[in-house]
Amino acid sequence: MSKHSKQDNMSNLSKWLNYEVYPSIFERVDTSFPEHNFNRTPKGWRSKTYLNGTPHTREDKTVINEKALYCILEQGGETKSLYDYVKDRDKLTDKETLEKLSQLSGIPLPKNDFEYTESYRIRKEQASILEQAQSYFIYCLNNSSKAKDTKDYLASRGYSEANIEVMELGYIPGQKKLFKYLIELKKHKEEDVKNTIKLTKGIGESHLLTIPYREPSGQIKGFTVRAIEKGIEPKYYYSTGLKKSSSLFNLKAIKGDKDLVIVEGILDALNSEAKGLNNIVALGGTSLNKDQIEEAIKRGANKITLCLDNDKPGEEATLKALKLLNQETELPLFIATLPKGIKDPDQLIKEKGVEVLQEAINKAVKSWEYSLQNIINLYLGKEEDKGELTAKDINSFLEEVVTTASKIKSPVDKDLFIGAFLIIAEPYNISKESLEATIDKLTYKKAKEEQEQGFKNLLNEATNLNTKGETNKALELLGKQSKQLKQKDKEGEFSKLLLPVSEEGISERLINKPNSLNSGYKIDQEKLLLPSGALSFFVAPTSHGKTSMLINLLLNAAQENPKKKFCLFSYEEDRDSIILKTLNTYIDKPLSQNNRKSINTFYSKGEEYFQNPGEFHLGREKFFNELITPQRININYVEYSSEKLIEAIRYFHKARITEVGAIFIDYMQLLKKEGKFNSRQEELKQICIDLKDVAVETGLPIILGAQFNREVVNHLLLHPTKIGEAGDIERVANLIVGLWNNNFKPLGASGELNEIDSKNIREPNTIYAKVLKNRDGIVGKSEVLEWNGNTGKISSKDNMNF
Secondary structure (H helix, E strand, O other): OOHHHHHHHHHHHHHHHHHHHHHHHHOOHHHHOHHHOOEEEOOEEEEOEOOOOOEOOOOOOEEEEHHHOOEEEEOOOOEEEHHHHHHHHHOOOHHHHHHHHHHHHOOOOOOOHHHHHHHHHHHHHHHHHHHHHHHHHHHHHHHOHHHHHHHHHHHHOOOOHHHHHHHOOEEOOOHHHHHHHHHHHOOOOHHHHHHHOOOOOOEOOOEOEEEEEEOOOOOEEEEEEEOOOOOOOOOEEEOOOOOHHHOOEOOOOOOOOOEEEEEOOHHHHHHHHHOOOOOEEEOOOOOOOHHHHHHHHHOOOOEEEEEOOOOHHHHHHHHHHHHHHHHHOOOOEEEOOOOOOOOOHHHHHHHHOHHHHHHHHHOOEEHHHHHHHHHHHHHOHHHHHHOOOOHHHHHHHHHHHHHHHHOOOOHHHHHHHHHHHHHHOHHHOOOHHHHHHHHHHHHHHHHHHHHHHHHHHHHHHHHHHHHOOOHHHHHHHHHHHHHHHHHHOOHHHHHHHOOOOOHHHHHHHHHHOOOOEEEEEEEOOEEEEEOOOEEEEEEEOOOOOHHHHHHHHHHHHHHHOOOOEEEEEEOOOOHHHHHHHHHHHHHOOOOOOOHHHHHHHHHHHOOOOOOOHHHHHHHHHHHHHHHHOOOOEEEEEOOOOHHHHHHHHHHHHHHOOOOEEEEEEEOHHHOOOOOOOOOHHHHHHHHHHHHHHHHHHHOOEEEEEEEEOOOOOOHHHOOHHHEOOOOOHHHHOOEEEEEEEOOOOOOOOHHHHHHHHHOOOOOOOEEEEEEEEEOOOOOOOEEEEEEEOOOOEEEOOOOOOO
């Protein structure tokens, strides 16, 4: 294998550990390392034990904190990566250690990556050197007399000793002293130290205040060192080779409402966090890049607030960042404005308190409002200064508005932007229709230019691959990227947008739109409807009855809609098994002590073990004559890619356009899409979007089963964000219903179990159902449904489903 291939595999292994395994273990530290009896704190985990597990009599000794969640450290003692700790504790080989970490985290081990553990060993050694250097800097700040000026500087910024500790600030007394400490006292090889810590001239001389630059996983990748004296430029030096452009400073897993707040200065971010604010990161400069945006989204950001410095460079940086964010993401974007006379968050905290900064963030305006206000200030401000706008001014004003609107990806935000502008521009007699038409034309023109340039680039890349003899790769590239390029050409779509809407057209579309389906169930006395032209998900932990629920929904829909036909695609069980399960539920009689076994025996061996054979045969004949043979329900086991499944849905709909009632799919996490993706989550995200599109296109209700992840261990944890692998289900779905089979014992703290018991939702032989999302109804309603494990029947307690 080539060196390059090894590096790729090594990178995959590191990503697996840093982005999946360590964060997962961090959430279950107490059960992963029971020898320490860890307790959760706001910043991590603490234990009154030494690193070797022996108890300490008084204080917390061993910690794992969220800033360095990949390592475990004994305060005042040794620091180990979780990898080394598990390896040493259990006396494992490298391969066994990776397998153990996989077991603790619940994350499958990437295939073959354990072969490159020598490269990983080097990285672990480098991580150890960087962490020990960080400990040395902190020690020097607290104990060196030469650090007085640095401590005074920090005090002048309003930082308390507690804040400084949380911010991990330190002091470097000189490079020689640092290397001596690491080589002579910590016994690292000189070559390893010099290869790991590369400091530019000036660090340890003019620049003394140290700040660790951590990966999103918490691992230190280098140091930022600040000058504290005025007039020294640049203010910051960075350790050589530090790739600060790859991620935002202080980026970790996003908490709470997933609002990522971007400030300009590194110390601004650290101080804000030390004062109790969450999700505060820094540019570490005045520009944002695509890699940083992608990394932020990967870490969980679902909205972004810019809170850059309140000066001319800060305003320019805000506009530049907005332009890039609008190009690269559709996340909601906000701008927080600092009070007049306040330059940055640090000054605001010092002079008015952190609560005022939080208030400024809470009152942030949408990015389109900020952009519009900037345009108004630029052009309409002239009316106050020198009278009415000239014809050229008006032309430039309108061009700026149209250009800005064409770059807004969110249709809602674009509409709000246009509406707000038209109120301001009322004296200029601009109609909404003409403005929207101009915006659409500009958007189309831009998309066409991007399409043409993209096609040229694609041809060049494919030609180069073909020249090298890699024809298959060239064809694969053409097949994949040509589809993406086609999507840029939206001329037909835009021309439809310019057509006037008529009352007759609205009426015709509503008449032809399929009705929502009655699921056959009531949730808290309200009918649960399966919306047409949308996705509905019924989600449960493994073996809790998601397939049974889909079968019941299928039968209920067929019973309620005798003129409609329904199709179930199963990815989990073969066609015959699903048909016989459906037959069992349809009959809904105690045919024997084990209905399924008796029915299977009848069809496989011709033997009858029924308590009342007449009931079985009557139900069997009715089931096949009324549902299966006339294809009222069409059950198929498939291994289709998602693309092929969608084409099958289109075919099924087109072939029986007036007859199709709904499509059922069992289940979401088994779907695969053609091509390669950076992650399984990204793949499932695109599958969700594709299925939503075909639901809208056909007007059909599409109902899918899905699994919760392993965190869902009781009723209270049913939540759309805990759907396994596919967080985008929450965004795309119209309806999500969570299920818990009460024949499974819930797990959790005593308080959780007591709360469950107080709600009377733990009756045996029942299924607890809760509405987790419902665009057409109320969220949070729940119901306890009867569950007959022998027949697979799920019914309302009064046995009146309809």
